[in-house]
Amino acid sequence: MATMEGKDAVAQYKPKLEDKTGRAHIIEIMHINKSFGENHVLKDITFYIRNNEFVTLLGPSGCGKSTTLRILAGFETADSGEVEFEGSDLLSVPAHKRHINTVFQRYALFPHLNVFDNVAFGLKLKKRPKDEIKTRVSEALKTVGLSGYETRWVDQLSGGQMQRVAIARAIINQPRVLLLDEPLGALDLKMRKEMQIELKEMQRELGITFVYVTHDQEEALTMSDTIIVMKDGVIQQIGTPIDIYNEPKNAYVADFIGESNIIPGTMKKNEEVTILGKTFTCVDPLFPEFKEGEDNPVDVVIRPEDIYVKEEGPDYVNGTVTSIVFKGVHYEILVEDDTGNEWMIHDVDPVKEGQRIGMTVDPDDIHIMRKSEFSPDAPGAANSSDDEVSSDSESEK
Numbered sequence: 501m502a503t504m505e506g507k508d509a510v511a512q513y514k515p516k517l518e519d520k521t522g523r524a525h526i527i528e529i530m531h532i533n534k535s536f537g538e539n540h541v542l543k544d545i546t547f548y549i550r551n552n553e554f555v556t557l558l559g560p561s562g563c564g565k566s567t568t569l570r571i572l573a574g575f576e577t578a579d580s581g582e583v584e585f586e587g588s589d590l591l592s593v594p595a596h597k598r599h600i601n602t603v604f605q606r607y608a609l610f611p612h613l614n615v616f617d618n619v620a621f622g623l624k625l626k627k628r629p630k631d632e633i634k635t636r637v638s639e640a641l642k643t644v645g646l647s648g649y650e651t652r653w654v655d656q657l658s659g660g661q662m663q664r665v666a667i668a669r670a671i672i673n674q675p676r677v678l679l680l681d682e683p684l685g686a687l688d689l690k691m692r693k694e695m696q697i698e699l700k701e702m703q704r705e706l707g708i709t710f711v712y713v714t715h716d717q718e719e720a721l722t723m724s725d726t727i728i729v730m731k732d733g734v735i736q737q738i739g740t741p742i743d744i745y746n747e748p749k750n751a752y753v754a755d756f757i758g759e760s761n762i763i764p765g766t767m768k769k770n771e772e773v774t775i776l777g778k779t780f781t782c783v784d785p786l787f788p789e790f791k792e793g794e795d796n797p798v799d800v801v802i803r804p805e806d807i808y809v810k811e812e813g814p815d816y817v818n819g820t821v822t823s824i825v826f827k828g829v830h831y832e833i834l835v836e837d838d839t840g841n842e843w844m845i846h847d848v849d850p851v852k853e854g855q856r857i858g859m860t861v862d863p864d865d866i867h868i869m870r871k872s873e874f875s876p877d878a879p880g881a882a883n884s885s886d887d888e889v890s891s892d893s894e895s896e897k
């Protein structure tokens with residue numbers, strides 16, 4: 501069977517890109533650059549995809565996610581760099597000969613064909629025997645939960661069902677890698693959530709490597725084994741959902757991946773950070789380039805759910821509650837501290853607007869990051885959370 505050959509090939513092939521887990525890589529993307537005219541949309545993109553992994557490219561519109569997928573699929577060329585598929589050059593292989601298939605955001609089904617013929621299309625082109633086509637179509641439809649829909653016309657299907665047909669069509673050739681470009685983008689929230697879980701199950705069941713594209717951070721956190729965060733054609737961070745959430749590498753990732761308070765601070769010594777004149781114990785050492793005893797500037801990330809509300813006091817960061825909104829499970833509380841920074845807190849206990857409170861946090865829940873172009877106080881920083889975090893706070897000393 502083709503799959504067995506594939507697995508053996510993976511086992512024999514020695515990865516070029518270093519990976520501490522020692523797991524097999526199916527695809528290695530090395531130093532890819534791509535420009536459209538003056539627009540440099542992929543800047544030295546390098547990452548690997550492990551066999552059977554669910555990898556997600558996550559980033560805002562225009563950051564180069566689809567362009568990366570299109571290069572993998574063979575619909576777009578790279579200006580420089582290499583891509584290897586199990587150790588062999590991929591870029592010289594024509595799109596239709598790659599063991600890679602794509603599911604797009606808009607389903608691209610044939611409206612004049614029924615479900616069966618849509619799914620069978622590729623096999624019919626390959627002139628496979630009728631019996632085989634029938635068996636494989638019904639297996640693929642079963643996988644996507646559409647058994648019995650063979651004779652339905654495409655325009656009699658819901659958006660979610662159309663997307664399932666598109667997935668069935670993409671998996672029927674048993675590709676080694678499935679590329680999915682915002683496949684749930686056109687679905688409503690409830691259907692999206694259902695399909696997220698189903699897709700993840702399908703991926704495990706089929707043993708196919710999924711490369712998934714989304715700009716929805718929650719979707720990425722829910723589904724992925726590995727997330728690659730991109731911005732403006734540059735990879736900002738690669739890691740597991742837990743890594744990316746708990747240990748964001750810079751203020752951009754911290755802000756993009758969830759609600760967070762990002763505050764300028766300084767570190768003089770290991771495991772101690774000063775924020776707004778108050779010193780807190782944390783778990784991070786000084787970065788190697790830092791000088792002990794000096795005020796080394798850092799960005800501090802504190803998630804809204806990690807802040808404790810106290811009565812105001814000398815050991816806390818004190819401030820005034822400016823708004824409180826019930827969000828179902830918790831209250832979302834906004835607080836302006838005494839130097840004008842805005843903080844977001846998630847707490848199950850309510851406070852009152854105008855109330856004075858103190859805020860504190862456990863050492864474990866303080867995450868220290870290096871300063872970057874995305875720091876809230878970086879020169880010309882476009883604060884991505886917009887007017888929520890008042891830019892006035894930056895002029896305070």
Ligand SMILES: Nc1ncnc2c1ncn2[C@@H]1O[C@H](COP(=O)(O)OP(=O)(O)OP(=O)(O)O)[C@@H](O)[C@H]1O
Pocket residue numbers: 536539541559560561562563564565566567568715
């Ligand atoms: N064929 C093309 N010709 C010219 N510019 C292009 C082409 N394809 C993409 N671009 C540009 O390249 C950049 C990256 O586009 P890409 O489609 O990869 O972004 P994306 O991350 O997928 O965004 P989205 O979330 O909006 O789909 C954008 O600035 C886009 O306008």
Ligand SMILES: [Mg+2]
Pocket residue numbers: 565566567681
């Ligand atoms: Mg896109």
